Amino acid sequence: MGVSASAYGAGTAELRGVSVDHDASIIELMKAMGLSPEVVERVARLWGKSAARNGGQTHLLLGHLLDTAAVAGVMWDRYLSAAFRGRLDEVGGGRGRLWFMWVCGIHDCGKACPAFQAMDAAEAAPVLASGLVLGRLPAGRGKRWRHDVAGAVVLRSRLVAEWGGEEAAGWVWPLVAGHHGAFPSVGALDPPRGAQGRGAAWEGVQRAVVDVFTRAVGFEDLADARPAAALRKAEQLVLSGLIVMADWIASDSSQFPGLSDAGLISFGEARRRAEAAWERLRLRGGWRDLALPEGPLAPLTGRLGVRPRASQRELVERAWSMPVPGLLVAEAPMGEGKTKAALAAAEVLAARFGFDGVFVAMPTQATSDPMYEQVLEWVRTFGPEFESQVALLHGRRRFNAWWRAIWEGKSRPDGGGCGCGGDGALDVVGDDFGAIDEDADYGMVSALSSGDGVAGVGGEGPAHWFLGDKRGLLTAFAVGTVDHLLHAATRTRHVMLRFAGLAGKVVVVDEVHAADVYMRQFLVEALRWLGQAGVPVVLLSATLPPVQRQRFVDAYLSGVLGAADVHEAVPEPAGYPCVTVAYGVNGRAVAETSREVVRSWRESASVELAWLSDTDVAGARVAAVVRGAVADGGVALVVVNQVDRAQAIYRDLRDGGFGGVLHLLHARLCAADRAARTAECLRLMGPQAGGDRPERMVVIATQLAEQSFDVDADVLISDLAPTDLLLQRIGRLHRHSGTRRPVAHQVPRVVVTGVAPGREGVPRFLRASERIYGEWSLLRAAALVSEAAGALTGAGVGERAGSGWSIPADVPGLVARAYGGAEVCPVGWGEAGAWEQWQAKEREREKDAEGYLLCRRREWASPTLEGLHYAGSRAASEEELDAVVRDGDPSVEVVVVRRVPGGYRAVDGTWLGVHGEVDDDEVTDRLMGGALRLPSRLTDAALAELSPLPGWAGMPWLRHRPALVLEEDGTRLLGAARVSYDGDLGLVVEREAG
Template sequence: MAVMLSMGLTSETVSRLSALWGKSAARNAGRMHLLLGHLLDTAAVAEVMWHSYLAPSLRWRLDEISGGRGREWFMWVCGIHDCGKATPAFQSVDAVEAARVIAAGLTWRRWPAGKRWRHDVAGGALLAPLLRDAWGRDAAGWVWPLVSGHHGAFPSAQSLTAPREQQGRGAGWAEVQRALVEVFTRSVGFESLEGACPRQPLRKAEQLALSGLIVMADWIASDALCFPGIADVADVSLAGARRRAEAGWSRLRLSGGWGQLPMPDSRLQPLERRFGVEPRASQVELVERAWEMPVPGLLVVEAPMGEGKTKAALAAAEVLAARFGLDGVFVAMPTQATSDPMYEQVLSWVRSFDPELESEVGLLHGKRRFNPRWRGIWEGSAVDGSDGCTGDVGDEYGAIDEDDEFGMVAPCCGVADRDGPPRWFLGSKRGLLTGFAVGTVDHLLYAATRTRHVMLRFAGLAGKVVIVDEVHAADVYMRQFLEEALRWLGQAGVPVVLLSATLPPQQRQSLVDAYISGATGRADVSEVVPVPAGYPCVTAAYAVDERPVVETSTRATAPWRAAFPMELAWLPDVTVDGAVVADAARQAVAGGGVALVIVNQVERAQRIYRTLLDRGFDGEVHLLHGRLCTAHRAERTERCLQRLGPGAGGGRPARMVVVATQLAEQSFDVDADVLITDLAPVDLLLQRIGRLHRHEGTRRPAAVCCPRVMVSGVAASPGGGPVFLPASKLIYGEWPLLRAAALVVEAAGPLTCEGDDASEAAEVRGGPHERGRRRGWSIPAQVPDLVARAYGDAEACPAAWADRVRVARETYLEEQEKRAAAAQEFVLTRPREWAAPTLAGLHCGGAYGVRAEEELDAVVRDGERSVEVVLVRRLPGGYAALDGSRLGVHGEAVQDDVVDRVLGGSVRLPARLTRDAEKDLAALPGWSAHPWLRYSSALVLEQDGWASLGEYRVGYDEVLGLLVTAASRPEGPRVGGDDV
């Protein structure tokens, strides 16, 4: 290389440098690749990323810290990542490649087996002293962890010490290591290592994002199909690496999002042009806040159900992106079911900018294969089939090529179809790197966990606007990760929009504090959130020169729909049988209309549904719960949306009852005339009420023209206090239920014992005198007050309940503290670590060994673990899918459409079956070679329709869903498990 000659290196050093290998022939499609060649390939990929992928905000920041040389510095920091391979610890791994290194005069002694030094850690140890000499201790201190962390975990400074034999003993090794760093540094455009010194450090969150981009560049440059090995140093050059990088980038069809988004022509253009709507007052306020914030910050939106928060959030995202140089959006939803309709909405929105951006929108959840729109765009692209579900192969010595960690050889890392989307983003941990993404909130929470490759996930958030919908749905355990994510996003300058219909004031405060602590760099900062002037409202939080600023709505904003009275009545019933609820639903729509029944227990829902059928209900009945197989659940959800959604129009049924569990609680855009619901905490109860009289223009029978709610799952004890459905207490705890019951008592009158006055309580066509006696609720006007009272410190329960409430509250708070503490084992940083200015030691301690997505689910959600299985039927000559599609003798499915039907039989088992399922179930033998099936556990239903699992018998009914009964119980009424 010309650079070597211009540096005046000795021929011996040049010879040795030319022998160092970076990719062995055995692991690089049969062609060895020189170490210097791989460093330059990675630098060239980084250069393409600079122009074609990085958000403007990231480029601006890197220019700022490098004195205007951000592109060269980004190339340098990405390319230098593998310098630790210039050590005996790595060069000795492959005997064939090592022979050439030894022949050049670089030797080593043997060391004990199992004591090999990882090359990522070795890179930090090699680079740190060189940088300290050239740059000073401070600059070296935050850059070396970027090198040592490129295999997914950041070691501590103490771990950089290793036996001298593995680092390289003697002047020869020291000289060639210095030469490698200097030759590479000059090759990318710096006159010396000193000239590459950054002028100022990046903030720690920015370092984390940069680390993820380094990993991305390294993985792309490790693709042997796009970057075949070069064994002759004379053929290694930056110009050649640039040609390879451009061709490889084009072949993979990678790209970012918007690039530099132009400023909208007017303040309300993002609403009017993109959505074609007349902006509502609450939407206008949010967009105005996005225009007025002087720096990226947090926007907390609280508005009634059906107010149009999501459209406003997307419009605000456009404004924020244009103003602050953001490149895309991630929309986080509470569940897989809510992610799918949001994916459709974001697709339509993105197409309004450029139709070709459609292929840049990722859907991130485990059931995306069943989304027809996603499949229509991405079908045929997933060559590895992992879909984010495979685990990583261990990289004990740091010698395994990065793409091998996904169980595939480098050429399979994702070459896209000529006109297809970039399948590279389908690989494990890469989903957030797409320009735009919609998925479950778990993917945001994963980026706040102390797990391997967390930097890759965080890099996918940096440079985007992050929108979190239904933020109230996060429980106390999940909130630890959400608040941790907000701290890091605040420090990285990532704008965040949080949406909620019902957010307790304390929760709003803690979310604001988390973001502000990141934006100011102070863990203990807290800025009191002013009381909003009304509802809907928007709270803005940001920091100017590390000074926190928190503002909220100073004038009342009228909701799009005026407040309307909501009549509440008790329907006392705490039986699993639910016959009282079934009768009340039937009576409620006797004159026509739609009743939505939401209960807290699958078995209760199944029995209510069956009772309606058994008693000859004259109308449509639908059952929706979490123990339906994937295909049936999707079909029924779609059917309900078609019949009751905003576009139902004249297709609305004359008489219909939908019986559901909490699946119908949020982002289920249906319009019911009457609601029967089990008691739940007030914020969730209000979410359920949000399905009632939801759409404008719906024609309703006279008997149900006024919105009415009957609250069940509770009854009065002989002593007068409430008795709750056992499943409800298990899910929510007693204290929130007591507070909710007290607020309903104010609106519906005193509770009665189960069976007492049930007919009167259930009678929704009560006379004027009865209606006048009940105060009801005014929705949405009372929403903030109800939520604040439910979770506030002031006592809201009757005095007769005082002792019980006190004990329940103490128990509840103690449990909340335990759950919050349990999350600390997994959060990315503990409070005492937040002030650390670098990433060194970030992965020391904790659970960073978690590898598979399924394990991550258990990290960010602390409920009882449950297992998803694929139901198949045993036949005399083999197996069949749940829908009857024939499989081979060993369960093999030779056609993709059959695979889809097999996976359509996936269902999640009740938690009490988890241990037996993990112990006894596995994939069928014929599934081992199929990427979509090999990680699935099969539950084989015998020819009588049942399977034995531990102490239980499990079956599946096409209508009722999963059925679970004790093995000793005589077969009779076959009803399903008692989990939600």
């Protein structure tokens, strides 16, 4: 029998009558094991970290293995969720902690081979002096024998022999082979001649490394380490990510200085080093065995301070009723309070099933920021110490004042002083890519050289280690774009690290309908893996088509049951709002939904719809209607599908002397302008506006205003969009109770434009709309609007000729009809042909996504990770990885600067220097406030013509960002277009004549 978990803290462990002193050096241990002097000498010379790459100090191989195992022990005590600890205890036959330390530490046993030991001539000299022969090795980088694969070769045959067959060995060896980010197939375990080491000397050394490490950790021998059960494949992926995490921590030479004398290496010493490093790095887990709430609704009433609405109660009660972790799909109208209900449900699920934190996925960066602040406020209620464990995951987080306060020690937005007490010198790379130092030997960028790890190390405050490459999801609580969830379902390097970050949490995905067909492939894949890993998931939407709800349920249950084609029909909900629950119990799939009508917090109201025929990008007719709509006061929201059209409407109103507050909001605004305008709109139109609400105001926006934009408009003018998205826009209309409105706007009204009658009455759409959404979904939306607004004509704003829509009561029916199988368009609109084109394009996009999905469909039932990275993505930057999960036209983010005599200025006028130099954080912030994403039609020109300024070479936030340098007249040529940046309009793009 092996030692118990508690024996790790003792100085001596009893192993079947053989005493192992953890403070005894590995030299003493090897002698006690009866190894020959020659083997002892050879094992004691093997290096694991070279002085050249380890802060000038050699670290012996067994020292690194023991360091990693010791880190794993601390992770068990202070980081792993109770749920995963429980699974490892099952696998380890009650010795989960010991087995976890062993499997993490054994990862680098493959370094005991000639191919690795010969990689550094200085380190190889003592190895040669011990009598080991390195021989002639294959030349060329492409022929190098990697030590991760070598480790699988060292272990596999022994595990098969000593663990009684392939069943146990078959899922463990890929964990070793894949610890540098990719899982090879079994066919890759074929070393070049001489690379692995042949003959009794090398075989004896390799056996001894495994045996000595195994004994030092606490098992009697390798057979004693045999797992009592197997993890499921998704759980193996989690474990693999935790192995990588332990390895990366133990590979930090600033925390684990080298030990070149084997007499100084012991497991006791490794434990002390790991404990100290964990404290210095401020690493920690989340809730750590969260107590059950005091009452069923306490997470809502006490922690969140809300008077629960019926839909919120339904979601939380469903979380209480589930017998095992599962999937919750909450559908409720816009403004219903779904997010707070989801956080309350997450607390219930975490407390009941042993999860340690939460990840909230949002559709965009813009929607992530307010959610981050909401989650911060929520997490503080569990204790002030949790505030520093909330990560914001997106490329512009530097501009979030709360993130800066907590993670960089800047002034807090509430005036409460600095955040974490750090020194503000945090140096972070933003590309989220790389590998650990030894990977540089194989031509990969190092992740541990990012310089992000040590600002303000020690004491209280956030763990900056989590800001490094691929580590963001490993924080206990995180809010970020949905891309981070989707990345965890891609066949990319180190996907296991991302997935491990999800597995200890409750995962909440807001606005889940926002994923298009391409992104939905990755969402479905993620749900399948999360289901198999037993991770609770909460999906939120106001406008979810029933076919998508069913697909999400089937995907999660496919993971739970470990089968590729599970279909468990979801019953028709009794009403709207509703909650669907899916889980597996005793090998049986369960899918349930709200069986009784759940009342919305507000009564449904009749919304008038009217047409405005207009497909002109200039939008003059729209501007005229807007003027009329607010002539006697009111707040109008205009949502159009094209930036050029939004700018034209704004210019028409501005230049025409509009007498009121006027704002323009779109994606071609610089980061600082966009953030400031969004905040101002929320201040004037948000739930707390009160007396600040203007008498007359117009906001012209693009799709940014479509979701997670908590504003209240009196009247909405919107370009036609697919039905679910049009309903999302309507969700900004008469949103807040108690808002005072002019008499003319007591009834909510929507004017739908961006469409005009064509030949024989068939609608014509804005070209931009058709390019984005496709003809089929627009035709069906036009048909449904016509039922409420009457037939589309070429006249001005039509009078309401239909029955209008009752919102929110009509929402689920409208969405179901929009995406159902029955035709809804009038005869002659060509709906069938549009459907065929749409289907063909959707199939093409689905096929494009399949090439990057984490697992091929036919391999889903495979029980191990072997061969998972058969053809993975080699994305080398954050933008490239985003392109894996989003199939839109590629675009480039730039920083706008202005050339002036003698140097450059930021877009806001801040002086930069002769070469664009940035000399402090404040100037960097001002400069980065000029970041924006170019329209995709300028991508080729931007890649060919733009580059960072010379003065940015040493700045992590800037050195990879192209500068869009505007000349002294405020413009520049970019390809065939002339671009400029206008303080009101944002980026203006004009095609050059000729």
